[in-house]
Amino acid sequence: MKRRELLVALAAGALAEGSTSLAQAAQAKFTDQIELPKPNLTGTVSLEEAIAKRRSVRRFAAKPLPVEAIGQLMWAGQGITNSDGKRAAPAAGALYALELYVVTATEVMHYLPEGHRAEKRASHDLRPELRALAVNQASVEAAPALLVVAADPSRLTARYGGRANLYADLEVGHATQNMLLQVVALGLVAVPVGAVDGAPAARKLGLPRGQTVLYLIPVGYPA
Structure with a gap:
């Protein structure tokens, strides 16, 4: 295949992939x-x-996680803990760049801190596809619940400029440690997975533009 034809074919493939993602x-x-x-x-x-x-x-x-455990974990990560709306984990300027999701074999949940609620949608099992985007780590697919920590650093840009990404990363660490300690308190087990291809994972989950996946936390009962 000539170079020009090869470039055209690659471009067409990229456009097709982009259309699928959209x-x-x-x-x-x-x-x-x-x-x-x-x-x-x-x-x-x-x-x-x-x-x-x-x-x-x-x-x-x-063994699937009950909704009580899922709610407690989400609260530990981003729950509102004060009458002025402040949350369980520190956040730069209280601008809250994070979004928390839960993936199970049958659905995707999105945590809504206001009112301690969740919105959800039925889904085919996305865990095998997310495993492929996390250097094939078996725990991502094996866990009955997969906590997804996503961030939108643009929420911080107006105030913090070029430091927005750094502060979003710090926020992810704060929230994740909260959830990992809550895992122990609930008698569960988990592992934080940082080796994830964040942008493709966000597209796979159909997250809003601007959000990228920064951490996966497979969680469940001990084997």
Whole structure:
């Protein structure tokens, strides 16, 4: 194939892939909204014990997480903990660049901190496809629930300019550690997965423009 023909073919393929991604994004509408169970503020595991017991675990029992556990984990990451709207994890300028999602075998949930709610949509099992975008780490597909931490640094740009991406990354770390400690307190296990191709993962999930996936957290009951 001549060089010009090869370039045309590659361009056509890229356009087709882009069209597919846009189509996926257009179809990724949340069709239902639920109130999550009220978060528990008086756990039985101390902070010190949770810190001491936190370990990365990559094997899970084949048991789905109840909505109570999912809601508690989302609250630990981004729940509103103050009457002025401040959240559980620090955020630059209280501008909140993060969005939290949960992927299971049958649906995708999006956490709505206001009112401790979630919107959800039915979906085919996206975990195998997200595994492929996370250097094929088996835990991404094996876990009954996959927490997805996405960020939109543009929310910080007006105030922080070129430091927006840095501050978004820091925010991801704060929220993720909260959720990992909450995992321990709930008697669950998890592993943070940072090796994820963020932009394709966001397109696969049909996330809004500007959001990219920065962390995956496979979570479940211990095997």
